[in-house]
Amino acid sequence: xxxxxxxxxxxxxxxxxxxxxxxxxxxxxxxxxxxxxxxxxxxxxxxxxxxxxxxxxxxxxxxxxxxxxxxxxxxxxxxxxxxxxxxxxxxxxxxxxxxxxxxxxxxxxxxxxxxxxxxxxxxxxxxxxxxxxxxxxxxxxxxxxxxxxxxxxxxxxxxxxxxxxxxxxxxxxxxxxxxxxxxxxxxxxxxxxxxxxxxxxxxxxxxxxxxxxxxxxxxxxxxxxxxxxxxxxxxxxxxxxxxxxxxxxxxxxxxxxxxxxxxxxxxxxxxxxxxxxxxxxxxxxxxxxxxxxxxxxxxxxxxxxxxxxxxxxxxxxxxxxxxxxxxxxxxxxxxxxxxxxxxxxxxxxxxxxxxxxxxxxxxxxxxxxxxxxxxxxx
Amino acid sequence: xxxxxxxxxxxxxxxxxxxxxxxxxxxxxxxxxxxxxxxxxxxxxxxxxxxxxxxxxxxxxxxxxxxxxxxxxxxxxxxxxxxxxxxxxxxxxxxxxxxxxxxxxxxxxxxxxxxxxxxxxxxxxxxxxxxxxxxxxxxxxxxxxxxxxxxxxxxxxxxxxxxxxxxxxxxxxxxxxxxxxxxxxxxxxxxxxxxxxxxxxxxxxxxxxxxxxxxxxxxxxxxxxxxxxxxxxxxxxxxxxxxxxxxxxxxxxxxxxxxxxxxxxxxxxxxxxxxxxxxxxxxxxxxxxxxxxxxxxxxxxxxxxxxxxxxxxxxxxxxxxxxxxxxxxxxxxxxxxxxxxxxxxxxxxxxxxxxxxxxxxxxxxxxxxxxxxxxxxxxxxxxxxxxxxxxxxxxxxxxxxxxxxxxxxxxxxxxxxxxxxxxxxxxxxxxxxxxxxxxxxxxxxxxxxxxxxxxxxxxxxxxxxxxx
Numbered sequence: 001x002x003x004x005x006x007x008x009x010x011x012x013x014x015x016x017x018x019x020x021x022x023x024x025x026x027x028x029x030x031x032x033x034x035x036x037x038x039x040x041x042x043x044x045x046x047x048x049x050x051x052x053x054x055x056x057x058x059x060x061x062x063x064x065x066x067x068x069x070x071x072x073x074x075x076x077x078x079x080x081x082x083x084x085x086x087x088x089x090x091x092x093x094x095x096x097x098x099x100x101x102x103x104x105x106x107x108x109x110x111x112x113x114x115x116x117x118x119x120x121x122x123x124x125x126x127x128x129x130x131x132x133x134x135x136x137x138x139x140x141x142x143x144x145x146x147x148x149x150x151x152x153x154x155x156x157x158x159x160x161x162x163x164x165x166x167x168x169x170x171x172x173x174x175x176x177x178x179x180x181x182x183x184x185x186x187x188x189x190x191x192x193x194x195x196x197x198x199x200x201x202x203x204x205x206x207x208x209x210x211x212x213x214x215x216x217x218x219x220x221x222x223x224x225x226x227x228x229x230x231x232x233x234x235x236x237x238x239x240x241x242x243x244x245x246x247x248x249x250x251x252x253x254x255x256x257x258x259x260x261x262x263x264x265x266x267x268x269x270x271x272x273x274x275x276x277x278x279x280x281x282x283x284x285x286x287x288x289x290x291x292x293x294x295x296x297x298x299x300x301x302x303x304x305x306x307x308x309x310x311x312x313x314x315x316x317x318x319x320x321x322x323x324x325x326x327x328x329x330x331x332x333x334x335x336x337x338x339x340x341x342x343x344x345x346x347x348x349x350x351x352x353x354x355x356x357x358x359x360x361x362x363x364x365x366x367x368x369x370x371x372x373x374x375x376x377x378x
Numbered sequence: 379x380x381x382x383x384x385x386x387x388x389x390x391x392x393x394x395x396x397x398x399x400x401x402x403x404x405x406x407x408x409x410x411x412x413x414x415x416x417x418x419x420x421x422x423x424x425x426x427x428x429x430x431x432x433x434x435x436x437x438x439x440x441x442x443x444x445x446x447x448x449x450x451x452x453x454x455x456x457x458x459x460x461x462x463x464x465x466x467x468x469x470x471x472x473x474x475x476x477x478x479x480x481x482x483x484x485x486x487x488x489x490x491x492x493x494x495x496x497x498x499x500x501x502x503x504x505x506x507x508x509x510x511x512x513x514x515x516x517x518x519x520x521x522x523x524x525x526x527x528x529x530x531x532x533x534x535x536x537x538x539x540x541x542x543x544x545x546x547x548x549x550x551x552x553x554x555x556x557x558x559x560x561x562x563x564x565x566x567x568x569x570x571x572x573x574x575x576x577x578x579x580x581x582x583x584x585x586x587x588x589x590x591x592x593x594x595x596x597x598x599x600x601x602x603x604x605x606x607x608x609x610x611x612x613x614x615x616x617x618x619x620x621x622x623x624x625x626x627x628x629x630x631x632x633x634x635x636x637x638x639x640x641x642x643x644x645x646x647x648x649x650x651x652x653x654x655x656x657x658x659x660x661x662x663x664x665x666x667x668x669x670x671x672x673x674x675x676x677x678x679x680x681x682x683x684x685x686x687x688x689x690x691x692x693x694x695x696x697x698x699x700x701x702x703x704x705x706x707x708x709x710x711x712x713x714x715x716x717x718x719x720x721x722x723x724x725x726x727x728x729x730x731x732x733x734x735x736x737x738x739x740x741x742x743x744x745x746x747x748x749x750x751x752x753x754x755x756x757x758x759x760x761x762x763x764x765x766x767x768x769x770x771x772x773x774x775x776x777x778x779x780x781x782x783x784x785x786x787x788x789x790x791x792x793x794x795x796x797x798x799x800x801x802x803x804x805x806x807x808x809x810x811x812x813x814x815x816x817x818x819x820x821x822x823x824x825x826x827x828x829x830x831x832x833x834x835x836x837x838x839x840x841x842x843x844x845x846x
Contacts, residue, residue: 188844191749192841
């Protein structure tokens with residue numbers, strides 16, 4: 001390990017597709033819930049109660065453990081105004097923090113620009129997964145997107161040292177020369193050089209890492225293990241981003257949702273354990289969000305797109321517990337007669353993370369003042 | 379030589395997915411450029427691929443397999459423009475299986491694009507409006523006489539034909555009313571038969587037969603009447619022409635800015651729009667005008683970024699690995715690693731074919747490139763060109779010659795073989811220096827792993843190779 005990672009770091013986990021918040025934190029004693037969810041329902045004997053009204057889906061047992069240890073903050077009823085229930089518009093809004101117009105700059109890309117204004121470290125922001133999410137994209141701000149940590153970089157497959165060195169030198173020459181030859185070639189040239197510097201920094205990551213934590217074999221566990229490996233190498237990354245897909249449970253939800261719960265809860269708790277083992281858990285905050293919740297009523301097999309949902313903040317530095325109120329389940333209070341109403345604006349949570357984790361001024365990024373919460377230990 | 383080899387290479391890249399060195403030899407020797415254009419816009423002159431033959435080797439329902447089959451078609455079709463137009467329509471009428479009733483409705487949609495892509499705009503929009511995948515994607519099955527759902531009506535005008543600023547909210551409502559009752563049905567029950575493609579269905583009882591006013595015209599319009607009115611609008615001619623220019627000629631700004639930003643070549647757009655209006659939006663006529671224009675021929679020097687599909691299909695055409703339906707083509711979409719399914723190079727490069735991110739489609743041009751996607755682009759060509767047992771790779775290596783040859787000639791041949799690529803002078807010099815170095819390394823190489831393929835890999839890793 002080169003340096004001990006000491007700066008506060010944010011890890012964002014995007015649960016893509018619209019997680020069913022009601023079947024994650026289940027209002028297991030509420031009659032309205034059972035009235036609305038005839039089939040796609042989690043029964044009282046399938047929850048791990050956290051109080052007399054709410055219980056964590058039993059498939060997410062590691063979340064119950066984190067909750068009991070005070071490392072999990074549950075944000076109830078988060079959302080954005082005037083949802084049109086589109087995944088794309090929804091994700092766009094979450095990525096750019098702009099519900100009123102189509103934004104182009106990602107909220108975390110803007111944070112990277114603030115954290116590293118001279119673009120000195122291409123690893124200040126790291127995405128783990130295929131394709132850079134818009135949340136991390138701002139023109140001119142280099143962030144590293146790692147589809148495959150072992151395969152990151154170029155000319156990886158050349159084994160002979162002399163040839164590999166020459167190949168890298170040639171690549172660097174070709175991409176370097178492109179800078180200044182026109183806007184697009186310029187951009188691609190710079191990106192090529194960023195790949196080289198990122199790859200140099202990431203090259204040692206695999207060798208440096210040792211852990212007794214055994215992550216499960218699934219995509220989100222693999223991604224968070226990669227986050228741990230990079231973070232523990234002390235390369236100066238302040239923002240990590242990764243996605244876990246499959247939450248768009250229109251059909252067969254009772255077959256598919258349990259595995260998502262198992263995988264994501266296991267991956268996050270293993271990740272935190274891994275940091276703990278390395279004495280690196282004090283400064284890492286995990287934020288898990290989804291673009292929207294699901295409809296109150298099920299459709300017999302799954303649930304359709306809804307609005308208000310929930311988000312989660314995890315970490316040793318977190319003041320665990322419930323934040324906000326569980327949205328009212330009374331049909332009289334439903335939005336558009338079928339949805340949970342949100343009452344926490346997601347921009348307030350972004351502001352909380354930007355200012356309380358990253359020490360970045362939130363106002364220019366979320367475009368205004370939104371009420372923050374205090375989910376961290378003093 | 380009847381035509382210029384480099385120009386034909388450019389045409390075949392833009393109007394299709396490139397050509398092998400042997401194909402280019404034949405085309406340039408035997409046909410004039412204009413004749414080649416005629417062949418491209420008249421695909422029925424050539425035999426179609428045998429669907430049953432492809433299905434025999436690539437059978438099953440997974441989306442990845444269908445993406446693989448589509449790549450197979452791109453690589454092997456004798457009607458390249460037909461396949462390229464299907465991709466074009468998938469870009470501008472993007473439907474994702476992530477919200478499709480079931481896979482087959484998406485596959486039949488792509489087959490429909492292939493069938494109508496070179497017809498007239500009325501047929502294209504009519505088929506689109508009757509397409510089950512599109513109906514479900516934009517909720518037209520929820521568009522009822524008593525309760526209209528504007529999703530399809532809005533996107534038809536905003537994204538599929540005219541562009542924002544050319545109609546009012548009332549026009550959207552009128553168009554939506556005209557499409558009430560346009561829905562689909564399942565010919566066989568889903569269980570226990572499995573998935574069968576859905577079929578268009580018109581529900582007379584659910585159609586609004588009242589009078590409507592749309593773009594200044596009033597009548598008892600149904601969806602077809604609306605499309606007739608749309609197709610004769612100059613705004614439609616311009617919007618579609620800009621899309622064609624953006625896809626085939628030169629990267630434009632992203633579509634939402636078109637309302638305010640002028641086209642890069644206004645004269646070209648005017649020229650295409652004129653043909654569009656004169657021919658009722660006949661795609662053959664418009665494309666023929668485009669391919670034969672001086673500005674298209676000059677576009678060899680434009681920096682148009684290859685989409686991941688263009689890059690991958692182009693490389694696969696060159697390697698020849700899939701000139702027969704051998705197993706594994708679905709791995710370019712989804713592949714398995716250590717027992718779990720992971721996304722393949724198409725997705726890692728940012729284009730999940732048949733699963734576009736939004737109804738706006740993919741952001742193209744330089745937005746295809748970030749550090750992760752570029753890393754994968756370079757890694758992909760490295761992997762594809764290292765295996766000399768692939769017939770296309772072997773052929774190219776044979777054509778390049780020996781590393782003992784003059785290094786400039788070696789580089790010239792590589793550039794030519796990979797599609798007459800234009801590179802900057804500095805890149806050219808770097809490649810020549812690399813060729814020299816390779817020759818010296820080869821002489822000291824005991825394992826015999828260094829060779830001409832390394833130069834091909836490097837040539838395909840350049841900045842210039844990222845451009846069409």
